[in-house]
Amino acid sequence: MMISETIRTQAHPALLVTADAATAAYRRAVDGYSREKLRSIEMEGADGTPTMFVDVLVEDAIIAAARSIGVNVLSEERGWVDVGSSVTLVVDPVDGSANAAAGVPLSCFSAAVVEDGEFSEALTSWLHTDERWWASRGYSPYRTSGCTGVAEAAVSMLRPHRRNWDAWTRVAERASRVRILSCSTIDAAFVATGAVDAFVDAGSDTHRLMDIAAAVVLVGASGGVVLDARDRPIEFDIDLTRRWSGIVAATEELGEELRGLITA
Amino acid sequence: MMISETIRTQAHPALLVTADAATAAYRRAVDGYSREKLRSIEMEGADGTPTMFVDVLVEDAIIAAARSIGVNVLSEERGWVDVGSSVTLVVDPVDGSANAAAGVPLSCFSAAVVEDGEFSEALTSWLHTDERWWASRGYSPYRTSGCTGVAEAAVSMLRPHRRNWDAWTRVAERASRVRILSCSTIDAAFVATGAVDAFVDAGSDTHRLMDIAAAVVLVGASGGVVLDARDRPIEFDIDLTRRWSGIVAATEELGEELRGLITA
Numbered sequence: 001m002m003i004s005e006t007i008r009t010q011a012h013p014a015l016l017v018t019a020d021a022a023t024a025a026y027r028r029a030v031d032g033y034s035r036e037k038l039r040s041i042e043m044e045g046a047d048g049t050p051t052m053f054v055d056v057l058v059e060d061a062i063i064a065a066a067r068s069i070g071v072n073v074l075s076e077e078r079g080w081v082d083v084g085s086s087v088t089l090v091v092d093p094v095d096g097s098a099n100a101a102a103g104v105p106l107s108c109f110s111a112a113v114v115e116d117g118e119f120s121e122a123l124t125s126w127l128h129t130d131e132r133w134w135a136s137r138g139y140s141p142y143r144t145s146g147c148t149g150v151a152e153a154a155v156s157m158l159r160p161h162r163r164n165w166d167a168w169t170r171v172a173e174r175a176s177r178v179r180i181l182s183c184s185t186i187d188a189a190f191v192a193t194g195a196v197d198a199f200v201d202a203g204s205d206t207h208r209l210m211d212i213a214a215a216v217v218l219v220g221a222s223g224g225v226v227l228d229a230r231d232r233p234i235e236f237d238i239d240l241t242r243r244w245s246g247i248v249a250a251t252e253e254l255g256e257e258l259r260g261l262i263t264a
Numbered sequence: 265m266m267i268s269e270t271i272r273t274q275a276h277p278a279l280l281v282t283a284d285a286a287t288a289a290y291r292r293a294v295d296g297y298s299r300e301k302l303r304s305i306e307m308e309g310a311d312g313t314p315t316m317f318v319d320v321l322v323e324d325a326i327i328a329a330a331r332s333i334g335v336n337v338l339s340e341e342r343g344w345v346d347v348g349s350s351v352t353l354v355v356d357p358v359d360g361s362a363n364a365a366a367g368v369p370l371s372c373f374s375a376a377v378v379e380d381g382e383f384s385e386a387l388t389s390w391l392h393t394d395e396r397w398w399a400s401r402g403y404s405p406y407r408t409s410g411c412t413g414v415a416e417a418a419v420s421m422l423r424p425h426r427r428n429w430d431a432w433t434r435v436a437e438r439a440s441r442v443r444i445l446s447c448s449t450i451d452a453a454f455v456a457t458g459a460v461d462a463f464v465d466a467g468s469d470t471h472r473l474m475d476i477a478a479a480v481v482l483v484g485a486s487g488g489v490v491l492d493a494r495d496r497p498i499e500f501d502i503d504l505t506r507r508w509s510g511i512v513a514a515t516e517e518l519g520e521e522l523r524g525l526i527t528a
Contacts, residue, residue, distance in 0.1 A: 102418060103458065103459035104443070104459045128393075154366060177362065177423065181445065
C-alpha cells in the first residue's frame with residue numbers, strides 16, 4: 001500500500017480535515033496577498049511571540065475545521081480552544097512562517113493528537129507540495145537512518161543565536177554536514193525517514209510544544225528519539241510559555257552525544 | 265502570461281530539452297535505486313571532486329539530450345563535450361547531490377547558455393517539483409528584494425568549513441537570518457525572486473563555474489549582482505579546476521558589504 005493511502009485510511013479524521021484546511025488556506029494566502037502583507041504582524045500570539053498575517057489565515061481555517069469535527073485545538077496563536085472533546089490537536093498552523101512569508105517554499109502544517117494526556121499520532125504536511133508524513137505511537141511506515149555518532153551525522157539545526165553561539169558551533173564543527181532549513185517540523189520528518197540523521201535546537205530554548213510534538217510520535221515510532229537538551233519532559237501542557245531545546249535523533253546514542261555537545 | 269508559459273516560448277530549446285531530460289532521469293534515479301546506491305562514488309569528476317551515482321545518471325541523460333539538439337556541454341563530471349556548436353551549455357546536472365542522494369528534496373538542474381563567450385540565458389529547475397526559473401541577459405520576469413544592508417538581510421550560505429569558519433561567523437552574526445539549504449542554484453533563484461536577499465560562499469572557494477553561472481544571468485537580469493569574494497572574474501572557461509567564492513546579492517551595496525565581511 002502506498003504511504004499516501006495508508007495515511008488516508010488510518011490517520012485520525014481530525015488530522016486529515018485540518019491538514020486539508022491548512023493546505024487550502026496556505027494556497028489562498030500565497031496566491032492572494034503580497035509578501036509584505038503575509039509577513040505583517042497581526043497580533044501577539046498566545047505563546048507570547050508576534051503572529052504574522054499568514055499564520056492567522058491558516059490557523060483560522062484549521063480551527064474552523066477542527067470545530068466541524070468536534071475536537072479541541074491547542075495552537076500557537078489562539079491558544080487553547082476547548083470544545084469539551086477527549087481529543088486535542090496540538091497544532092502548528094505554519095511552521096516556518098518566515099520561509100512562507102518570504103517565498104521560500106519550506107513550511108509545514110503539523111499536528112499531534114492527544115488522547116488521555118498522551119500523544120497518540122501525528123501528521124506533518126509540506127504546504128508547498130501537500131506531501132504528508134504520518135505515524136501513530138504503535139506504527140510508522142518510516143525508519144530512521146540508524147546513525148549513532150555525530151561525526152558521521154548530517155545534522156539540521158535552528159539558526160544560531162547570540163545566546164547559544166558556542167553550543168551551536170560545537171555541534172556544527174563535529175557533524176559531518178549541517179543544514180539550516182528554518183522549518184523544524186519538516187526537519188523532524190526527514191529524521192523519521194532517514195534523510196537526515198538529527199535535528200537540534202542547540203540550547204536556545206526556542207522550541208514550543210507544537211514545534212516538536214509531532215516529532216515525538218513520528219520519530220519515536222520510526223526508531224529514533226526526541227530529547228530536551230536540559231532533560232525537561234516533552235509532554236502535553238496548555239501552558240504555552242514553556243520552551244524546550246529539542247534534540248530529534250535517529251538513535252538514542254546520537255541524541256545523547258548531541259545533548260552532551262550542547263550542554264558541555 | 266504565466267512565467268511557465270514565458271519559459272516554454274522564450275527559452276533556448278537546448279535549455280528546455282536538457283531540463284526535461286534531467287527531471288526524467290532524476291525521477292528514475294530516486295524511484296529506482298536505494299539511497300546507498302545513489303550516493304555511492306562512481307568516478308572522479310572532470311572537476312576533480314568525487315562523483316555520485318545519481319550525478320552520473322542525470323548527466324548522461326543531459327549529455328544525450330544536448331547532443332540530440334547539437335550543442336556543446338561543459339559539465340562537472342564529464343567535462344567539456346564539444347560537438348562543434350557555437351552554443352555551449354554550462355551544466356550542473358544535480359546541484360545539491362548530497363541532498364538528492366539522502367532524500368532531502370532540495371536539488372536542481374541548472375544550466376547557462378554561452379554564446380560568443382558570454383552567458384546569454386539561464387534556467388534552473390527544482391528537480392523535486394519541476395518548478396523552473398529562467399531569464400535572459402536582457403529580460404527577467406523576477407525582481408530581487410532590493411535589500412541594501414546585511415543587518416536587514418536574510419542570507420543563505422554554504423555550510424561552514426574549518427578553512428573559512430571566521431568569515432562564515434562574521435556574516436552569520438551580522439545577518440538578520442541565516443539558512444543553509446545545501447543547494448547553491450536554488451538559493452540563487454531565491455535571490456532573483458526576492459525570497460532571500462543574498463547567497464554566499466563565505467570565502468571557502470567551493471564554487472565551480474556551474475554552481476554560479478546561472479546566477480550571473482538570473483540574478484543579474486533581476487536587479488542583483490554576482491561577485492567573487494576575491495574579485496576574480498566569473499567567466500566562461502573550460503578549465504574546471506577554477507574555483508570561486510560566489511556572492512549573489514539583491515543589490516550591489518549588499519554584495520559589497522558581504523564581500524567586506526568575508527575578506528575582513
